[in-house]
Amino acid sequence: MTPPAPLGKDLLGLEPLSGEQIRLILDTAEPFKEISERAIKKVPTLRGSTVVNLFFENSTRTRISFEFAEKRLSADTVNVSSGGSSVAKGETLVDTARNLEAMRIDMVVIRHGASGAAKFLAERIESNVINAGDGTHEHPTQGLLDLLTLRDHFKRIEGLRVCICGDVLHSRVARSNIWGLRKLGAEVAVCGPRSLLPSAIDEMGVTVFSRIEDAIEWSDALNILRLQLERMTAGYIPSLREYNKVFGVTRERLERAPRDVLILHPGPMNRGVEIDSDVADGPHSVILPQVTNGVAVRMAVLYLLSGGKPELAEAAKTGKA
Amino acid sequence: MTEHTETILDASAVERTLRRMAGEIVEANGGTDNLVIVGIQRRGVQLAGRIVALIKASDGVEVPRGALDITLYRDDLQTIGPRPVVGSTQLPGEIDGSNIVIVDDVLFTGRTIRAALDELADFGRPSRIKLAVLIDRGGRELPIQPDIVGKKVDARPSDRVDVQVDELDGRSAVVLVSKRFE
Amino acid sequence: MTRPVLLTGGRVLDPSQGTDMVADVLLSDGTVQAVGRDIGRPDDAVVVDCAGLIVSPGFIDVHCHLREPGRADVETIASGARAAAAGGFTAVCAMPNTDPVIDNPAAVGFVVRQGLRAGAARVYPIGAISVGQRGEALAEFGEMVDSGAIAVSDDGKPVVSAQLMRTALEYARTFGIPVIDHCEDPTLAAGGAMNEGVVSARLGLKGIPDEAEEIMAIRDILLARLTRGHVHLAHMSTKGSVELIRWGKDRGINVTAEVCPHHLSLTEEAVEGYDTNAKMNPPLRTAEDVAMLREAVRDGTIDLVATDHAPHHYDEKEREFQNAPNGIVGLETALSVVVDSLVVPGHIDFGTLVQRMSCSPARLFGLPGGSLRAGTPADVTIFDPARRWTVDPTKFLSKGRNTPYAGMTLTGRTIHTVVGGEIVYSLDERREGK
Numbered sequence: 001m002t003p004p005a006p007l008g009k010d011l012l013g014l015e016p017l018s019g020e021q022i023r024l025i026l027d028t029a030e031p032f033k034e035i036s037e038r039a040i041k042k043v044p045t046l047r048g049s050t051v052v053n054l055f056f057e058n059s060t061r062t063r064i065s066f067e068f069a070e071k072r073l074s075a076d077t078v079n080v081s082s083g084g085s086s087v088a089k090g091e092t093l094v095d096t097a098r099n100l101e102a103m104r105i106d107m108v109v110i111r112h113g114a115s116g117a118a119k120f121l122a123e124r125i126e127s128n129v130i131n132a133g134d135g136t137h138e139h140p141t142q143g144l145l146d147l148l149t150l151r152d153h154f155k156r157i158e159g160l161r162v163c164i165c166g167d168v169l170h171s172r173v174a175r176s177n178i179w180g181l182r183k184l185g186a187e188v189a190v191c192g193p194r195s196l197l198p199s200a201i202d203e204m205g206v207t208v209f210s211r212i213e214d215a216i217e218w219s220d221a222l223n224i225l226r227l228q229l230e231r232m233t234a235g236y237i238p239s240l241r242e243y244n245k246v247f248g249v250t251r252e253r254l255e256r257a258p259r260d261v262l263i264l265h266p267g268p269m270n271r272g273v274e275i276d277s278d279v280a281d282g283p284h285s286v287i288l289p290q291v292t293n294g295v296a297v298r299m300a301v302l303y304l305l306s307g308g309k310p311e312l313a314e315a316a317k318t319g320k321a
Numbered sequence: 322m323t324e325h326t327e328t329i330l331d332a333s334a335v336e337r338t339l340r341r342m343a344g345e346i347v348e349a350n351g352g353t354d355n356l357v358i359v360g361i362q363r364r365g366v367q368l369a370g371r372i373v374a375l376i377k378a379s380d381g382v383e384v385p386r387g388a389l390d391i392t393l394y395r396d397d398l399q400t401i402g403p404r405p406v407v408g409s410t411q412l413p414g415e416i417d418g419s420n421i422v423i424v425d426d427v428l429f430t431g432r433t434i435r436a437a438l439d440e441l442a443d444f445g446r447p448s449r450i451k452l453a454v455l456i457d458r459g460g461r462e463l464p465i466q467p468d469i470v471g472k473k474v475d476a477r478p479s480d481r482v483d484v485q486v487d488e489l490d491g492r493s494a495v496v497l498v499s500k501r502f503e
Numbered sequence: 504m505t506r507p508v509l510l511t512g513g514r515v516l517d518p519s520q521g522t523d524m525v526a527d528v529l530l531s532d533g534t535v536q537a538v539g540r541d542i543g544r545p546d547d548a549v550v551v552d553c554a555g556l557i558v559s560p561g562f563i564d565v566h567c568h569l570r571e572p573g574r575a576d577v578e579t580i581a582s583g584a585r586a587a588a589a590g591g592f593t594a595v596c597a598m599p600n601t602d603p604v605i606d607n608p609a610a611v612g613f614v615v616r617q618g619l620r621a622g623a624a625r626v627y628p629i630g631a632i633s634v635g636q637r638g639e640a641l642a643e644f645g646e647m648v649d650s651g652a653i654a655v656s657d658d659g660k661p662v663v664s665a666q667l668m669r670t671a672l673e674y675a676r677t678f679g680i681p682v683i684d685h686c687e688d689p690t691l692a693a694g695g696a697m698n699e700g701v702v703s704a705r706l707g708l709k710g711i712p713d714e715a716e717e718i719m720a721i722r723d724i725l726l727a728r729l730t731r732g733h734v735h736l737a738h739m740s741t742k743g744s745v746e747l748i749r750w751g752k753d754r755g756i757n758v759t760a761e762v763c764p765h766h767l768s769l770t771e772e773a774v775e776g777y778d779t780n781a782k783m784n785p786p787l788r789t790a791e792d793v794a795m796l797r798e799a800v801r802d803g804t805i806d807l808v809a810t811d812h813a814p815h816h817y818d819e820k821e822r823e824f825q826n827a828p829n830g831i832v833g834l835e836t837a838l839s840v841v842v843d844s845l846v847v848p849g850h851i852d853f854g855t856l857v858q859r860m861s862c863s864p865a866r867l868f869g870l871p872g873g874s875l876r877a878g879t880p881a882d883v884t885i886f887d888p889a890r891r892w893t894v895d896p897t898k899f900l901s902k903g904r905n906t907p908y909a910g911m912t913l914t915g916r917t918i919h920t921v922v923g924g925e926i927v928y929s930l931d932e933r934r935e936g937k
Contacts, residue, residue: 006403015705031390031407040443043393073393094821114823115707116777135825137707172707198704199712303393304404 007304010122010129013138014179022183026148028300046075049106055081056112062132066109069298097124128305136170142266143176145294149286153262158185163215166225166274167196173266177223191215195236212247221262224249227274240273250276260284322500330495338471342453343375345469346422353382355420361437362390362408365425367486385413394436417445426484428454431465458482505925507531507545513553518858519874528558530881533924538875553885556918559857560873561593561882563864566737566809573602578814578902580617580626586901587624588928590834591917593882594625600659606631606642611650623927632657632671648678653868656683658737661719672732681733686719696825698771698786713741716785720744724751724758736760738811740785742795749804759867761809762796764840773907779820779827780907797850807863810837814903832903842915881924890916
């Protein structure tokens with residue numbers, strides 16, 4: 001039993017994947033969900049493999065989620081983080097790549113502040129590279145866990161109406177979601193102030209809503225992005241208060257919707273800015289299931305990428321029982 | 322070199338064999354108390370279902386059943402190439418203290434059962450575990466032996482012994498596929 | 504004393520005189536002696552068979568970065584001058600954004616001397632507009648011109664202050680030199696790594712909108728109108744800029760403009776995969792912009808082609824896209840890219856090519872050359888208009904290898920370059936593996 005379309009060496013984004021490949025990852029995540037419910041949350045699948053979590057940007061949640069995924073597969077994990085404040089210099093990334101190669105690391109999970117950094121690394125080392133977020137480009141495992149969460153609830157993705165709300169311009173989560181949703185046949189919209197949407201958004205195959213009320217009326221689900229304080233200080237919007245007044249997802253706005261709208265958020269939340277607490281903690285929020293699915297999806301990705309060596313497959317093909 | 326297919330058990334032979342196996346399972350357990358039938362994905366799960374139905378018909382008891390996918394416990398994951406699809410694993414509640422009977426379609430090298438034992442150990446501590454297989458084709462690579470056997474089949478290493486089930490293959494049978502010089 | 508040089512049987516293409524015929528050209532004493540069919544052959548002449556080749560006034564590149572002083576590891580005036588000759592250029596103008604900046608007569612003199620020592624293409628220094636290119640105080644134009652500067656520019660950076668640009672244009676009139684501006688509004692372009700559009704949105708890279716260039720272009724055109732000075736707009740890249748230049752020229756404003764070969768041949772799609780060899784400023788734009796720029800070269804709205812040759816060290820380019828420096832080399836591929844992008848598809852003929860690469864640069868910047876009229880300096884480019892070759896950066900004479908054309912097969916190649924009557928470059932056929 002072999003999967004229809006292998007993923008290749010790396011997971012750099014959802015844009016290069018086909019719908020079939022994305023479905024493969026989601027389907028593979030199902031059995032891994034069950035493992036996280038067991039008393040012993042561990043399978044020996046990646047025993048002996050070494051995975052390095054290379055985080056040039058601080059991120060507790062994503063790194064912990066990956067670490068759980070790796071450890072539950074019995075892999076050995078090594079965490080490497082860099083300073084955290086300024087963007088790491090290019091030399092560091094190139095030299096880091098070479099050192100990892102020399103140490104025969106099996107897989108690298110990388111988060112970096114520069115778009116394209118994951119691809120940069122993947123082109124230079126033989127190890128599998130998983131993009132845990134590169135600049136404002138993509139965050140594929142976040143996109144995948146969002147898709148899995150939507151599928152859990154709606155039992156399908158095709159034809160679903162999903163609106164991504166907030167700072168799409170600077171969001172890698174938004175981009176991964178746009179590619180993933182469209183490849184699986186969903187209808188995608190974005191909603192936010194124009195100063196926080198890419199100027200070419202109209203060419204990206206999504207509907208654009210200027211008013212959150214219109215977005216809520218249209219949507220089956222909202223994926224609410226975190227609004228960063230830096231955007232205000234950089235002058236993209238005048239204040240967080242006004243953002244909440246105009247674009248905040250509040251209980252009142254949701255109550256006026258013609259249907260129950262599912263609420264997703266990649267976290268961490270700015271309660272009272274992009275999302276009100278009673279929405280985040282409300283009955284339609286799947287924010288916590290997203291986190292659970294995150295570990296399962298990451299286990300699935302690690303499992304699928306760590307494929308064995310095909311040349312030894314022939315030798316091993318003498319029948320199994 | 323051509324492929325030669327020989328039917329070893331037809332549908333009614335499979336039914337008779339499973340009925341006998343179901344009886345032996347209950348007999349070996351001294352009844353149906355604490356009995357749990359666990360089928361190995363994929364065809365072992367179908368066979369386990371039939372055995373549970375047969376026990377229900379003969380003893381009037383619906384014995385708990387589960388399914389075990391051993392892909393993640395295989396000892397050859399590093400060499401088999403692209404990742405196999407992982408099926409679902411569901412065990413009925415806590416297995417501590419239960420009498421588990423693992424059901425699989427074909428016992429060959431024993432590695433699948435080794436993986437299944439490792440996986441069950443991660444779930445808990447059964448009182449005992451027995452092994453029931455529809456076909457034992459010999460060729461063991463590990464010290465694993467079945468407690469209940471449907472039929473022993475002499476097969477060469479290059480032969481395939483396929484168990485076919487209604488749910489996946491549209492028929493119920495056991496076939497031996499061998500390569501012959503013609 | 505160098506021997507006379509007789510170029511025989513080539514297609515002599517000199518738009519400055521309207522010449523386009525198969526003829527011989529005699530060079531001696533550093534100047535063009537005669538062009539014609541029966542010139543006669545001096546006994547000691549070096550005879551160069553130019554059959555099948557085009558013989559034109561030497562190409563002049565008014566915009567290149569030779570990195571010396573300061574970054575001799577990346578390029579020197581000598582290696583740059585040799586690379587220029589290999590590209591068919593008999594003269595280049597070197598931008599002053601070196602380390603230290605060329606903003607005083609001593610520095611200008613240094614560049615002149617280094618150029619003479621190189622013995623390849625002529626090197627004319629461009630002096631800085633402002634001291635240290637800091638955009639505050641004017642540099643001493645007069646002193647720099649005295650030492651050999653032929654224009655002023657703060658290229659690398661825009662002149663942010665309109666007042667400073669105005670003053671520079673007025674003051675430059677005293678010395679009859681153009682003021683070259685790098686048109687970029689710093690606030691709009693800040694942090695940008697490529698053209699702003701659908702590709703930048705997909706790649707997650709901050710974009711530089713067309714308007715960042717156009718806002719400064721129109722500002723400079725209006726200041727040229729105000730001051731009646733000569734403003735030369737460097738590396739134009741957008742269709743909007745073309746329209747603005749046309750607007751200015753229609754009104755008799757003294758604005759001239761250049762375009763780089765890469766903006767005539769590549770689009771933002773070249774950035775796919777985060778290839779840092781497609782990263783430069785201004786960035787590669789869209790197919791629409793390329794089409795408009797080609798048309799502008801054809802009709803003369805864009806006066807000339809310049810390379811903006813910008814070598815970088817391999818290590819500097821070998822990093823994440825947004826952190827890599829801007830710039831690609833261009834001296835050794837310019838002719839071929841222009842032939843492939845404009846002549847082969849039929850947008851311009853070779854006469855126009857020579858206009859844009861030789862006659863106009865010489866005329867607009869007041870430089871010797873740009874013509875094969877008798878008595879002009881013997882700066883001649885001899886090139887094969889049809890030769891196909893594959894770009895191999897490891898064979899470049901420039902120290903820089905950062906080109907997006909690596910591995911591409913282009914049309915048109917320089918065979919000989921003559922400066923002051925001396926053959927400073929000949930294509931090494933053995934190196935070509937022929």
